[in-house]
Amino acid sequence: MSFAKSASRVSLPTVAGAVVALGCLVGTTMADPIDDVLRQRATEWSDGFDAAVVSAPEVRTNVPILSPDIVSAVEGAIQQYSAIVARGGxxxxxxxxxxxxxxxxxxxxxxxxxxxxxxxxxxxxxxxxxxxxxxxxxxxxxxxxxxxxxxxxxxxxxxxxxxxPAEVRLNQLGKNLERLQKLTRKIPDRFVMVNIPAAQVEAVEGGYVAQRHTAIVGKVDRPSPLVNSKITQINFHPFWTVPASIIKKDLIPTMQKRPDYLTEYRIRIYDGQGNEIQPNQIDWYSDQATKYMFRQDPFEENSLGIVKINFPSPDGVYMHDTPHKGLFYDEYRFDSSGCVRVQGIRDLIVWLLKDTPGQTREVIDQQFADGQRLDVQVARPVPLFWTYLTAWAMPDGVVHFRNDIYGLDGLDQYALQASAPL
Structure with a gap:
């Protein structure tokens, strides 16, 4: 199933004081509260998960979603949900x-x-x-x-x-089994996986999850695309070039209300010859601004944060930091313009660069702190997958579902019923 391509990457804020609120965002290695809940073995909880599921002593949270074990578990979950549907749901x-x-x-x-x-x-x-x-x-x-x-x-x-309804959940499992079977035909030993509906990132090595990060992914009208690529470069203290779609949809309306916005957030305007244009030279009530390039300088409020993860992409998307860390705690984390923001991105950068000469944890910490522009090539490019999985099961029988936020499961209205923020 193909994805609608995202025309824009990072968006400008629609309210004052949050240039990054519409950027591209992702996760931290901090403990996941959902995993914590699932690990509890309180006596009042059922030892079995679904009525026909064989119980297991613990939730194996180190099993990557892209693995043969998960494919087998989903096949078992389909049998279980088929039985539930047969009994009337x-x-x-x-x-x-x-x-x-x-x-x-x-x-x-x-x-x-x-x-x-x-x-x-x-x-x-x-x-x-x-x-x-x-x-x-x-x-x-x-x-x-x-x-x-x-x-x-x-x-x-x-x-x-x-x-x-149980029928919808059963169909959801079937759709996602097909996706998982395709994705797991040839799994590299070391890779990064973004599950868009779960807004989560996994860094996987040797068949186990080395890191798991919370993410912020694309809005419904600016979806994150599917990606099959390799991470090749890390940018420390990057510039941010504002996509044309964001100039039109976000920046122009913002400048009509806040003429000092570009100056406040250190966004410069350039013509086709590289000459800098002043904001007061542009008619913000016309489309004149769309003819220029807008670029934000590296600084603490840069929309990309301190670091950006690059990989070849026909959609021009990437993964990055954000100065607005509190957004990772929102329940509804579909708020970027297609890119993926990563919580706790420093740990992910250390993992990505561990085979790159000279990029020790201490060096990386210094590069985060010094404010200097630096591009580092990843010595061994790391495979990257942005996936769309709305249902999966763990080997111990725990069955997970997420909202079909982009409507790609092709089911009915129930699949999107809980997707919008309340």
Missing amino acids: WPMVPADQTLRIAARGPAVLALRQRLIISGDLDPAYGMSDAFDTYVDAAVKRFQARHGIPADGVVGKTTFAALNV
């Missing part, structure tokens, strides 16, 4: 009120039934109409495997995920 949970601990009523009864059928709640905990600690733990587990903050509160996002 699961009930819709009434979404007329938020559900949390101490809630009571028919909606809680339906919630219990829904969680039991999908294996998130052990049937031994009964069919009471009370939202107790067992239900709370089951909801958290359900949220974790759907990429929802695991707070145990059933609100709009969780209701939307709960009420996706």
Whole structure:
């Protein structure tokens, strides 16, 4: 399935004071709260995950998504979900009120039934109409495997995920099995994988995940493309050349409201001969600005942050840092113009350059700190895959789903129901 190409890479802010809010962003090696939830073995949680799933002692979070083990696990999940569908699926949970601990009523009864059928709640905990600690733990587990903050509160996002029919989930698994089979035909020993719907990055070596990073990926109307390439270069303290689409969609409207914007964010204007043009020489209520090149100087508020990861791409996309680290904690992380922003990117750079002479951790730390422009060629280019996987299963039976944010699964309205920010 082909992707719509992203015409732009990094976007300018639509509100004051956030030039990077629309840039390209990705993840840190900090502990993933979703993994933490899934690792819990509290007694109130079911030891099995789906009704027919064989339980395992722990979640193997070091297994890369692009691996034969995951393909086999998805095949098993398809059998399990086929059985659920054959038995009539699961009930819709009434979404007329938020559900949390101490809630009571028919909606809680339906919630219990829904969680039991999908294996998130052990049937031994009964069919009471009370939202107790067992239900709370089951909801958290359900949220974790759907990429929802695991707070145990059933609100709009969780209701939307709960009420996706079992048939849709089964079809989703089938679509993603096809993708995984193609992607895993020939897996390199060392590679980086971006899963766009999960907004997550994996650095893989020797069949195990060496690092996992949170990411920010492309908006629905500026999607991140599929990528099969190799990382060849690291730019420290890069310039940012503003894409033409961002000049038109974001920069011109911003300049109409804030004439000092370019000066504040150190964005320079150049004509075709390389001559610098002053902002007051341009009519911002016309398309005159689209005839020039806009380039942001390296500094602490540069939209690309401190470092940029380059690779050949017909779409002109890349991966990079950001000065706005707080964006990685947003639940909805589909906010770039096609590029991928990486949280904790320094650790990823160290991993990428570990075979490059002279690029020790100490040297890289200094290069981050000194503010000097520097381009480093990766001695052994690292294979890179930007993928679109909305469903997968772990070898221990944990089945994950993510929203079909770009509508590429070709299913029905339920696949996109929970995709937009609330």
